[in-house]
Amino acid sequence: MDGGRGVSESNITESVNPNQAAFDKRQQRIMDCVALKTPDRMPVAMFATFWLAKYGNITCKELMYNYEGTKEIATRAVLEFEPDGVSPGLAGIAMGNALEAIDFKQLQWPGHGVDDNQPFQYLDREYMKAEEYDDFLFDPTGYYLQKYLPRVAGVFEGFEDLPSFPGLHYVRLVTGIRSFAKPSVRQAFERVVKAAEEVDRMINHNIEWNENIARLGYPLINGSSSVSPYDFVADYFRGATGMMKDLFRHKDKLLQLLDKATTFLLKQTITAAKAAGHQIVMIPIHWAPDAFMSGKQFETFWWPPFRKMMMGMIDAGLTPMPLWEADCSKRLEIIKDVPPGKCIYWFERTDMVKAFEVLGDVVALRGNLSPSLMTTGQPAEVDAAVKHLVDNVFNKGGKLILDCAFGLPDETPVENVRAMFDAARKYAG
Amino acid sequence: MSDWNEQEAQLIEWLSDMDEDNAFELAKRMLLEEHVDPLRVLELCRSAMDIVGQRFESGDYFLPELVLAGEMLDNIGAIAKPLIKTAPGEESKKLGKVLIGTVHGDLHDIGKNIVTFMLDINGFDVKDIGIDVPVKDFIAAINDYQPDVVALSGFLTLAFESMKETITAITAAGMRDKLKIMIGGGQIDETVRAYTGADAFGVNAVEAVTLSKNWMGAAA
Known part of the structure; x- marks a missing residue:
């Protein structure tokens, strides 16, 4: 997977793509930015999730449940705005059927806790108890099977009756599998298979959509996503407040778990990126912002495992694209410590001009029109905000991929999206 | 000291x-x-x-x-x-009353809970009416609790509209001149404050305390 070429080859079916030249040109803009070369014009990325419901004039619920309808709207949006890089959002949106099939408990979505016209929302909870660090550390797979999975999705209820595999041997191995005959375990497996069939359908729709927009000349900006070790534990296991208390109460075990998670997350990230055939990996970052921990805590808990993971990804030929949420101004000097020309740093509220000044010779940048501007501002204000980024970042040598702060906010008026793309072409295109 | x-x-x-x-x-x-x-x-x-x-x-x-x-x-x-051996009327005098909740459509509560805690330990009576609070519930709670400050929390961009609706309804109910309204959450900035018509916004829990103290005329 060297350069962007590998992306096009795997995204396109064997038939000749009449839009290959347009595809290559768009992709080259992104890859030039990554390599810190000046592209022929400033690329613009499109990351649309529930905004597509507004654009297509349907409810969030329809967007989540209607594969064909969602694909059609998403394609229409790509063709109207002609982005240089498209986020593979479909599997992250049209997953209502899959969520139902797996009986997913970490999200509330239309018809399951929120209204039909609201986006899904994550439920921050302690999915792992503080006293379970040792269990997780000793045997992550066993912990997943018997504790974590049944808590986060109904289809896994019954897995807690599975045998503990390490230690099974010889005749004990034969007798040890008796638990698989239990009704609870049998039922769990039947439900898991059914859910997997729905997930398979969802992913096939996703692949089909990705291939279709590639045929139309539009590359994905990333093929897969991942998570930082700290956010993995904080968001999906210990919960926000649990994790914050662990920084004091379970410091050593947390550090051990972060170290272990770095290893398995890296492995999984490389596997997923290779399966997607795309070298760029998006990594939403939740817990790095300035306000969320001290510099010392950041340099103890957050940054070392994530840097190790990014270095492993870079060694494997991947391009990490962390989305640094909220304001990370105080972290810039620290997160600068990566090899030049290997990453895209997407910033949400960090001042992009400042980010360019500190990081401009190390990473490509992505972002960051503010959500309040996009949702409540006028097209002329959006135009001015794009001009500001062009004048102060792109035209000064910054390898900027224009986007909103974290993709298109769900409520953004369509005319503001037009203003964003038009301004990009007017001032840097 | x-x-x-x-x-x-x-x-x-x-x-x-x-x-x-x-x-x-x-x-x-x-x-x-x-x-x-x-x-x-x-x-x-x-x-x-x-x-x-x-x-x-x-x-x-x-x-x-x-x-x-x-x-x-x-x-x-x-x-x-x-x-504590409670005697009637012996409770310490509070700086003022704050009604807090996450606006409708939004289920986030971490920020709201931290603001509630900081207001509480800084001497305010705080009534937390939870998450995804409909406009009519805010109005009913204001009628009932008679707060000095109303704090609207929200993390998602959909909260902009919910906050605006809530504040418009508070104004329409004729309650606005008896209280101050502050908003807060991940995406809140001056643009959102102006859009919603709130009196002020805060970027963290300490700012919520400072705003409330200033409005109550107490030393911040």
């Missing part, structure tokens, strides 16, 4: 330095073995929280310290409060 004895100063130091185990053991001993007045122990906790708040404002402490401070206070409070 100078009226703390050595033991009291020690408790304040351990609490404000996040030395949870030592602070809890000492507070427990003072309350259960030495029978120190529980109101005095809670006062020491409040003094420690003042220091925590100052360190947050000066950039030495961050959210994890506020969360742990809240937890330490809860644990000590759980022992101290049942020991």
Whole structure:
């Protein structure tokens, strides 16, 4: 997977793509930015999730449940705005059927806790108890099977009756599998298979959509996503407040778990990126912002495992694209410590001009029109905000991929999206 | 400040330095073995929280310290409060009343809970009416509770519209001149404040306290 070429080859079916030249040109803009070369014009990325419901004039619920309808709207949006890089959002949106099939408990979505016209929302909870660090550390797979999975999705209820595999041997191995005959375990497996069939359908729709927009000349900006070790534990296991208390109460075990998670997350990230055939990996970052921990805590808990993971990804030929949420101004000097020309740093509220000044010779940048501007501002204000980024970042040598702060906010008026793309072409295109 | 004895100063130091185990053991001993007045122990906790708040404002402490401070206070409070011999009217005078909730459509509560805790330990009566609060529930709660300040929380961009609707309804109900409205959450900025018509916005829990104190005419 060297350069962007590998992306096009795997995204396109064997038939000749009449839009290959347009595809290559768009992709080259992104890859030039990554390599810190000046592209022929400033690329613009499109990351649309529930905004597509507004654009297509349907409810969030329809967007989540209607594969064909969602694909059609998403394609229409790509063709109207002609982005240089498209986020593979479909599997992250049209997953209502899959969520139902797996009986997913970490999200509330239309018809399951929120209204039909609201986006899904994550439920921050302690999915792992503080006293379970040792269990997780000793045997992550066993912990997943018997504790974590049944808590986060109904289809896994019954897995807690599975045998503990390490230690099974010889005749004990034969007798040890008796638990698989239990009704609870049998039922769990039947439900898991059914859910997997729905997930398979969802992913096939996703692949089909990705291939279709590639045929139309539009590359994905990333093929897969991942998570930082700290956010993995904080968001999906210990919960926000649990994790914050662990920084004091379970410091050593947390550090051990972060170290272990770095290893398995890296492995999984490389596997997923290779399966997607795309070298760029998006990594939403939740817990790095300035306000969320001290510099010392950041340099103890957050940054070392994530840097190790990014270095492993870079060694494997991947391009990490962390989305640094909220304001990370105080972290810039620290997160600068990566090899030049290997990453895209997407910033949400960090001042992009400042980010360019500190990081401009190390990473490509992505972002960051503010959500309040996009949702409540006028097209002329959006135009001015794009001009500001062009004048102060792109035209000064910054390898900027224009986007909103974290993709298109769900409520953004369509005319503001037009203003964003038009301004990009007017001032840097 | 100078009226703390050595033991009291020690408790304040351990609490404000996040030395949870030592602070809890000492507070427990003072309350259960030495029978120190529980109101005095809670006062020491409040003094420690003042220091925590100052360190947050000066950039030495961050959210994890506020969360742990809240937890330490809860644990000590759980022992101290049942020991308080309440006499009617003896409760300490509060700075004012704040009604807080996450606006409709939004289920996030971490920020709201931290703001609630900080207002509480800074001397406000706080009524938290939860998440995904419909406009009519805010109006009913204002009627019922008669707050001085209404705090609207929201993390998602959909909260902009919900906040605007809530504030418009409060104004339409003729309640606006009796209270101040502040908003807060991940995406809130001056643009959103102007859009929603709120009196002010805050980027963290300490700002919520400062705004409320200023409105109540108390020293921030």
